[in-house]
């Protein structure tokens with residue numbers, strides 16, 4: 153059964169024991185709100201203790217899902233799958249979110265703050281970006297009060313992609329860059345993204361915001377920055393994207409993970425991880441400042457997507 157409401161609002165965060173959801177939950181608890189979580193791992197150790205009740209997603213049981221959402225002021229949705237695996241494809245994840253939004257409406261949830269991605273596009277040939285756009289449309293069409301936040305790369309201590317760039321820079325003499333490396337990225341700190349999400353729960357107006365950081369780098373510049381700040385010396389080698397994919401697959405066999413997917417390389421190379429908006433970037437924390445504080449730990453251990461979600 154869901155927790156009792158008490159005087160402060162109760163919010164539901166999908167993935168409060170995951171990455172972005174953990175930072176959102178921390179901010180909500182700090183201001184005295186109640187939080188419950190929907191997760192694929194309700195039995196996983198919960199860093200917030202019994203105060204944050206963990207309930208299963210129940211995507212295949214909409215009535216139970218709606219029951220779990222009863223009494224929720226804002227549903228913060230971080231649920232998504234990075235890479236399609238077995239029968240959990242991006243299309244499946246999008247269908248799950250359609251079920252979640254329908255259940256939220258049935259449960260009387262007041263607002264949804266949804267984390268999407270920059271340049272989500274219903275016509276994209278990349279299933280990640282196409283299905284993210286379908287989810288955004290489903291939320292708009294739900295009639296629910298909502299905010300859609302669109303981050304790019306999200307950097308933070310628990311991030312997988314940047315951590316593993318640093319991990320490779322620390323271990324190998326050569327770091328392969330797909331193509332020219334001149335495509336752009338605009339990373340945002342996970343703490344900034346969490347603040348934007350919590351702020352976006354206020355009010356009723358619908359909001360759509362590219363949630364990007366203050367710096368735009370070329371991919372080359374970003375990798376060089378990580379290399380400098382981690383005091384590593386790997387040589388950056390520009391190679392065809394297919395070769396990076398091949399190297400990633402070989403490494404994936406070694407670490408039993410999907411290091412980088414074909415779609416991720418294509419999205420990166422197509423400048424999809426940078427905002428096209430002319431509005432000022434809402435993120436405040438500079439990647440280089442964050443690296444000054446965290447580079448000594450970054451990439452010390454490989455961070456596995458598969459271990460985090462499937463093992």
Ligand SMILES: NC(=O)c1ccc[n+]([C@@H]2O[C@H](COP(=O)([O-])OP(=O)(O)OC[C@H]3O[C@@H](n4cnc5c(N)ncnc54)[C@H](OP(=O)(O)O)[C@@H]3O)[C@@H](O)[C@H]2O)c1
Pocket residue numbers: 166167168169170171172173190191192193229230231232233234240267268269303304305306307311313461
């Ligand atoms: N991380 C980034 O650099 C980045 C960049 C751009 C956009 N985003 C977007 O930001 C949102 C949050 O990302 P995040 O990195 O913070 O995610 P995360 O914490 O790893 O996962 C968020 C939620 O999705 C669930 N989930 C993730 N992979 C799953 C899988 N393979 N099978 C079943 N459930 C899965 C998690 O389940 P559990 O509760 O069981 O852990 C959790 O509830 C996502 O919508 C993502 O698309 C992230």
